[in-house]
Amino acid sequence: MKYRQLDRIVSLDPGQRIVAERTLRADEEYLKDHFPRFPVMPGVMMLEALHQAAVWMIRTGDEFASALVLLREVRNVKFGDFLSPDETLVVTAERVKEADGLITVKANAEKQGRVTVSARLILERSGSNEPPETGTDADIIRRAKKQFKELFGDVSFTPNPTT
Numbered sequence: 423m424k425y426r427q428l429d430r431i432v433s434l435d436p437g438q439r440i441v442a443e444r445t446l447r448a449d450e451e452y453l454k455d456h457f458p459r460f461p462v463m464p465g466v467m468m469l470e471a472l473h474q475a476a477v478w479m480i481r482t483g484d485e486f487a488s489a490l491v492l493l494r495e496v497r498n499v500k501f502g503d504f505l506s507p508d509e510t511l512v513v514t515a516e517r518v519k520e521a522d523g524l525i526t527v528k529a530n531a532e533k534q535g536r537v538t539v540s541a542r543l544i545l546e547r548s549g550s551n552e553p554p555e556t557g558t559d560a561d562i563i564r565r566a567k568k569q570f571k572e573l574f575g576d577v578s579f580t581p582n583p584t585t
Contacts, residue, residue, distance in 0.1 A: 425452075427471035428478070428513065431574045437483015439516045442475050444531075448507035463505040468539040469496065472529035475515040476543050478570065480525060483517075486567050488547035489559035494524060495544035502537040509533050515543075523547070 432441040446453075446463050453461040477491045505511055515529040523546055530540035552558035 425467065425470065426573065427467060427474045428573070431478070432512070434479070434482060437480065437517060440475050440479040440482075440514070442471075442478075442513045443510055444471050444513060445510040446505050446507050450507075453507070461507055463511075465501050465539065468501070468505065468511065468531055469499065469541060471511060471513050471531055472515060472539065472541055473543060475513045476527040476529055476545060478574075479515050479517065479527070480545060480547070481566060481570070484547070486563050486570075489550050489562040489566075490548040492546050492548050493543060494546050497542040497544070499539070499541040500537075501539050503533065505533055505538055511538060518542070 428442040428444050430443050432443055434440050448461070452464065452467070456462065456464050473493055480491050481488075511531040511533055513529070513531045515527050518526040518528050520526070525545045525547075527543045527545060528540075529543055531538050550558045550562060
């Protein structure tokens with residue numbers, strides 16, 4: 423993941439809700455081109471922070487059972503404020519429902535109590551569609567677990583058995 427959009431997990435209810443933080447640093451590569459005299463986090467990067475939080479929430483809820491969690495649709499996107507260097511987003515993603523294999527997540531990001539972006543995300547668990555004997559899915563899951571631990575340390579949680 424080239425552009426990691428979450429720095430730490432503040433709270434986690436696996437499969438149900440996650441709160442994470444992301445502080446924008448002045449030296450981030452893309453800020454050189456994104457309004458150089460008024461550097462702000464691009465809206466698509468704020469949306470990606472919502473997406474990454476939702477994926478970690480889902481993955482921890484089923485003990486990383488699926489190799490992939492795919493973004494199928496984004497609805498009702500609203501941008502409310504800019505994020506400038508040294509400001510911190512508080513990202514919240516909450517599961518709303520699961521039906522027909524699709525998981526609906528309500529997500530938003532705020533800074534200092536003001537919403538910067540909100541959206542409904544529709545996600546789907548998936549495998550790689552590679553033959554099991556290739557070990558692709560197992561490798562993806564192993565790497566996702568490793569990345570989660572590298573990014574967030576030993577976040578203790580008990581997976582929700584109903585997800």
